[in-house]
Amino acid sequence: xxxxxxxxxxxxxxxxxxxxxxxxxxxxxxxxxxxxxxxxxxxxxxxxxxxxxxxxxxxxxxxxxxxxxxxxxxxxxxxxxxxxxxxxxxxxxxxxxxxxxxxxxxxxxxxxxxxxxxxxxxxxxxxx
Ligand SMILES: [Ca+2]
Numbered sequence: 001x002x003x004x005x006x007x008x009x010x011x012x013x014x015x016x017x018x019x020x021x022x023x024x025x026x027x028x029x030x031x032x033x034x035x036x037x038x039x040x041x042x043x044x045x046x047x048x049x050x051x052x053x054x055x056x057x058x059x060x061x062x063x064x065x066x067x068x069x070x071x072x073x074x075x076x077x078x079x080x081x082x083x084x085x086x087x088x089x090x091x092x093x094x095x096x097x098x099x100x101x102x103x104x105x106x107x108x109x110x111x112x113x114x115x116x117x118x119x120x121x122x123x124x125x126x127x128x
Pocket of ligand 1: 071073076077078079
């Protein structure tokens with residue numbers, strides 16, 4: 001009886017390492033479709049991705065939320081290493097971007113040339 005009762009009280013404090021960071025912001029079906037399109041090595045295109053995943057049509061507040069998710073270390077900027085793992089914010093099993101894809105992505109967004117993407121640059125890139 002004792003053991004049985006123990007089984008009925010799982011440790012609810014233990015949080016799963018939720019990787020569905022974009023749940024509630026983006027539609028799961030849109031995320032799947034967007035990731036599907038850039039599965040192949042070298043096929044990532046940020047414009048297509050932002051449109052497909054539904055970010056392009058989001059409000060500034062929602063885009064800021066997305067930026068904060070992608071800015072994994074909360075530095076206030078999305079740096080090159082964070083861009084490389086960009087797709088993994090949408091699905092933990094997504095691939096890392098290649099160095100060439102990462103560079104192209106960074107160059108497209110980094111309008112002030114400081115080597116990282118700020119929130120204004122990100123918003124502009126999403127809407128482009
Ligand atoms: Ca960062």
